Amino acid sequence: MAAGAKGIAGEIDRSSGTAIYVQLREILRAHITDYCSPGAALPSERDLAERFGLARMTVRQAIDALVGEEVIERVVGLGTYVRRPKMDLQVKLTSYSEEMQRRGMVPAAKVLSFEQIAASAFLARELQLEEGTALVRFRRLLLADGEPMSVDENFIPAHRVPGLLDGEPPTSLYNVLNEQFGLVMEWGEDMIEATAASPSTARLLNVEVGSPLLKIQRHAFVAKSMVDYSVSYYRADRYKLWVPLQRPGVRRTRTR
Secondary structure, eight states: OOHHHHTOOOOOOTTSSSOHHHHHHHHHHHHHHHHOOTTOBOOOHHHHHHHHTOOHHHHHHHHHHHHHTTSEEEETTTEEEEOOOOEEEEOSSOOHHHHHHHTTOOEEEEEEEEEEEEOOHHHHHHHTOOTTOEEEEEEEEEEETTEEEEEEEEEEEGGGSTTGGGSOOOSSHHHHHHHHHOOOOOEEEEEEEEEEOOHHHHHHHTOOTTOEEEEEEEEEEETTEEEEEEEEEEETTTEEEEOOOOOTTOOOOOOO
């Protein structure tokens, strides 16, 4: 029996009116809460069955319940692991750096491209410009506490940001647009959909090809002028989407 299974405190009370798998579920939950960090491996079903004197089917019921609650996750061929908590993805016009700092995480970015390109037919349509218009393309891999979180690509009309490419790539794009060019994003429109990781994106995000991602396409405006079109790919295993809803005319009472 694995040492990890032996080290799990608690016993099954067969005289209790509580189902045995529920008792084991709560024993495992307490062990995970008190002793396990995100990503930690749990003992195998066989080891847990031996430790508590249970049938593997009963152990599997307890494991299934915790998987369903997103406390743990199964990785095919590897085992069962404590699930990393998902961050709520609040859709708003703030920079990535500001959002990660608000969460107490250390933001970082790896610049993948920072260049001028000519607008393709697709980009011209999205930015409401003529095809061939000069754009600044800024593509980054965004990280939090050293772990890849998303791939972001921004397209900005070059005439709105003269000299931007002469300096180093900005660490906070929206701050630079505000401070250097007086461009304060006032409103925007997001289109959110599920997609699968392509080979290149999967490699950057350190996930399997075909893994689920959240794709967000944003059009951001200053007054009536579109200043930024962006496409972002977020790891679906690290984010959940949080969208506040409010009935028109009703005062909002809850803050987050």
